[in-house]
Amino acid sequence: MSEHDPSTPAPTNACAADPLSRFHAVIPAGGVGTRLWPLSRAATPKFLHDLTGSGHTLIRATYDRLEPLAPGRVMVVTGRAHRDAVVGQLPELGEDDVVIETEPKDSAAAIGLAAAILHLRDPETILGSFAADHAISPDSLFREVVAEAVHTAATGRIVTIGIKPTYPSTGFGYIQLGEPLDVAGAPHALTVRTFVEKPSAEVAAEYVASGEYGWNAGMFVAPTALMLHHLERAQPELYTGLMQIARAWDGPERDAVVARVWPGLPKIAIDYAVAEPAAAAGDVAVVPADFRWDDVGDFAAIGRLNPAGSGVTVLGEHARVVTDHATGVVVTGTNRLIALIGVEDIVVVDTPDALLVTTADNAQAVKKTVEQLKAAGADDVL
Amino acid sequence: MSEHDPSTPAPTNACAADPLSRFHAVIPAGGVGTRLWPLSRAATPKFLHDLTGSGHTLIRATYDRLEPLAPGRVMVVTGRAHRDAVVGQLPELGEDDVVIETEPKDSAAAIGLAAAILHLRDPETILGSFAADHAISPDSLFREVVAEAVHTAATGRIVTIGIKPTYPSTGFGYIQLGEPLDVAGAPHALTVRTFVEKPSAEVAAEYVASGEYGWNAGMFVAPTALMLHHLERAQPELYTGLMQIARAWDGPERDAVVARVWPGLPKIAIDYAVAEPAAAAGDVAVVPADFRWDDVGDFAAIGRLNPAGSGVTVLGEHARVVTDHATGVVVTGTNRLIALIGVEDIVVVDTPDALLVTTADNAQAVKKTVEQLKAAGADDVL
Missing domain, CATH: 3.90.550.10 (Spore Coat Polysaccharide Biosynthesis Protein SpsA; Chain A)
Structure with a gap:
């Protein structure tokens, strides 16, 4: 060549x-x-x-x-x-x-x-x-x-x-x-x-x-x-x-x-x-x-990309979610039962070693928490 | 006698x-x-x-x-x-x-x-x-x-x-x-x-x-x-x-x-x-x-009994919780990292096989969800 x-x-x-x-x-x-x-x-x-x-x-x-x-x-x-x-x-x-x-x-x-x-x-x-x-x-x-x-x-x-x-x-x-x-x-x-x-x-x-x-x-x-x-x-x-x-x-x-x-x-x-x-x-x-x-930049994007109508968008191969008057997004990498009751625009991200609970409006703030965890040396969950 | x-x-x-x-x-x-x-x-x-x-x-x-x-x-x-x-x-x-x-x-x-x-x-x-x-x-x-x-x-x-x-x-x-x-x-x-x-x-x-x-x-x-x-x-x-x-x-x-x-x-x-x-x-x-x-009848009671001032009440021997602009109650039976961001009066109950996310106002409604789970035969988490 x-x-x-x-x-x-x-x-x-x-x-x-x-x-x-x-x-x-x-x-x-x-x-x-x-x-x-x-x-x-x-x-x-x-x-x-x-x-x-x-x-x-x-x-x-x-x-x-x-x-x-x-x-x-x-x-x-x-x-x-x-x-x-x-x-x-x-x-x-x-x-x-x-x-x-x-x-x-x-x-x-x-x-x-x-x-x-x-x-x-x-x-x-x-x-x-x-x-x-x-x-x-x-x-x-x-x-x-x-x-x-x-x-x-x-x-x-x-x-x-x-x-x-x-x-x-x-x-x-x-x-x-x-x-x-x-x-x-x-x-x-x-x-x-x-x-x-x-x-x-x-x-x-x-x-x-x-x-x-x-x-x-x-x-x-x-x-x-x-x-x-x-x-x-x-x-x-x-x-x-x-x-x-x-x-x-x-x-x-x-x-x-x-x-x-x-x-x-x-x-x-x-x-x-x-x-x-x-x-x-x-x-x-x-x-x-x-x-x-x-660009799927945050969990609010996941809600936009997977609209659930009036309910809760669920992503996760083994997801098991029950809801009562709830809206938002659940992303799960576990097979735990997840119950959402009376929460609006909630974002729940469930993994074997870490759990995030926030709202679509706060999706961008996740980065700040990750930086705090990094500063605190919580490398096991990063 | x-x-x-x-x-x-x-x-x-x-x-x-x-x-x-x-x-x-x-x-x-x-x-x-x-x-x-x-x-x-x-x-x-x-x-x-x-x-x-x-x-x-x-x-x-x-x-x-x-x-x-x-x-x-x-x-x-x-x-x-x-x-x-x-x-x-x-x-x-x-x-x-x-x-x-x-x-x-x-x-x-x-x-x-x-x-x-x-x-x-x-x-x-x-x-x-x-x-x-x-x-x-x-x-x-x-x-x-x-x-x-x-x-x-x-x-x-x-x-x-x-x-x-x-x-x-x-x-x-x-x-x-x-x-x-x-x-x-x-x-x-x-x-x-x-x-x-x-x-x-x-x-x-x-x-x-x-x-x-x-x-x-x-x-x-x-x-x-x-x-x-x-x-x-x-x-x-x-x-x-x-x-x-x-x-x-x-x-x-x-x-x-x-x-x-x-x-x-x-x-x-x-x-x-x-x-x-x-x-x-x-x-x-x-x-x-x-x-x-x-009578500790619901999770709202746990918040009343364990006041956290302006933040989040945490119960759990191995609890590991980070918060950012959050108030409410976390009860955990696991050692997972739990991050709460921008959620108010939230109730998160984390166990190895089931997770509840609700609010203090909805604490009484938990019973209804449990009854639904029972009716659905979800005995493994009841």
Whole structure:
């Protein structure tokens, strides 16, 4: 395999091949999901749970959603501790399809390493990054949108997905939609006017009412060449380190180079390392989408995703729940009998060694409690 | 031991002995405490739990409260299934001090059998009946009141205790206090004007404001001769059966007679079988009391008995509870970490195989859920 120098972007939009045949899906599977404690924790992070009642873990559902778009071309980046669980969930993955982080280094290093490895394997690669622990439906609509994003990426852009908001969330970033791009195979692709961080409730309500904004779901699709180009300019140290590792990746020196280089890499989010510099350069686009999307960030999301009508949403393979004038969410990893009497919007999360009782309104506060437990050294339940 | 015929009351007030030397305490230890499910259940009823944070089970605390008044003269009536647990709690009990009900027959049979046995052992006995699962403090004040009740009983009366109400409870019966009785050794003893069943909130508030009413704590003290006299007149069938068993009790025929007679005995509460007929005959008295008393009837009571100030009351030997903006009660029989976030007046009861989440306001509704579980055949958690 000859190395293509990504510091000079390849003329990807001149490539004759169908852009979809160049598409490679990357699933970063990191992050514990602290707000979903005690269900989600270091040993069993969020992506290893079925939080939508589908019968599949979130990472399995993510793989199944992507695989038809990129058959045999799905890569997972995960931590050493979760390798076996990931491979257990996705036995289809080959040796080349799993990238292990020896220690967590945030999203720019994780996705950047995948980009560098795939780029060296094939410099024409169009990479799409999709979190392992989001809930999306229907899959068919998702795939239509991603296919448009791939076609748009093939014209030399970093392409985001802008989800049509269904409520004025203050927990997500927003993308202000711009003008049509007129890309073949991507009739809905638009320019991006601005990216906005999590807004206030008032501003979020304006955004939703205007119809001009989409939620920034953190997905993006781009040629690896373009990604690495922006990474090199914005984070040269990170770029150099990742390229060193990527060059050794498919050879006998992998472990030695990883051990030498990875620990010193800077920790930075992919948004700052790639997306913002690309936006500044006018290299970003957006495909609006109205599939259902949720980052399943807290237990309130689980209630939204699994509406129970007037009663109690129950998740858990062996759940045994009785209720009397109760509403809310029960997530259980045990087979204990759980009785809820006269409680509204309650959230009960039952695990063998820890129990959480809160309300949907307080779902975000779970993180604070987990931090207190960490500070108190309660590692056995974290 | 010669048999005294209790159908003719003995002239107990003519007896020269100190009434206290004739006093025998009986502790009926039946009743599961359904409203305290899942803590209290068939196998481990309420009286086997420490619900006051004292470090002692309720039955142990009851015994310790009574024993100084009736040294060596405390009898427990309990079910076959709880014999070992009771004796484990009260190793001081002799063989003669434990009466086993082969099947539950309500309070008239349980207390009536104790009365009949004690009467045949000593017809001068003054019996006091005190539930095994109530919370009382301070013990010294309790003993002063019971001593007055014993002196009053010695004048040939069935004597109740009227607890000074601390709030307008609709869960307890009330006793309307009458005129002073002028009994030696019982300066506070009064006649009873009326007994009132659980009143409405409005009526309860009037009672409390008037100062003329005491809570009927279900305790009473009476000569066994007088009790049996009223029982014979009101419930002749029950009386005859109990006397048959009592005559055989201290001999070799006990088991055979119990097996033949007990199953056919009528089920009736002691209030209907003895207290009401006695009241109609003008044979009742009351000693007002202002010790602290609670029947620990539900989890709201546990909150009242163990005030946590502004936070969460926690009961449980291995409890491990973290809270953030939470108030209420946690009772745990496990060592699981329990996190409460943003919940008010919550009641969480955590046991190895069942979990209850409710609020203090709904504490009484627990019984309904237990009945539903029973109807559904969920015997493993009942």
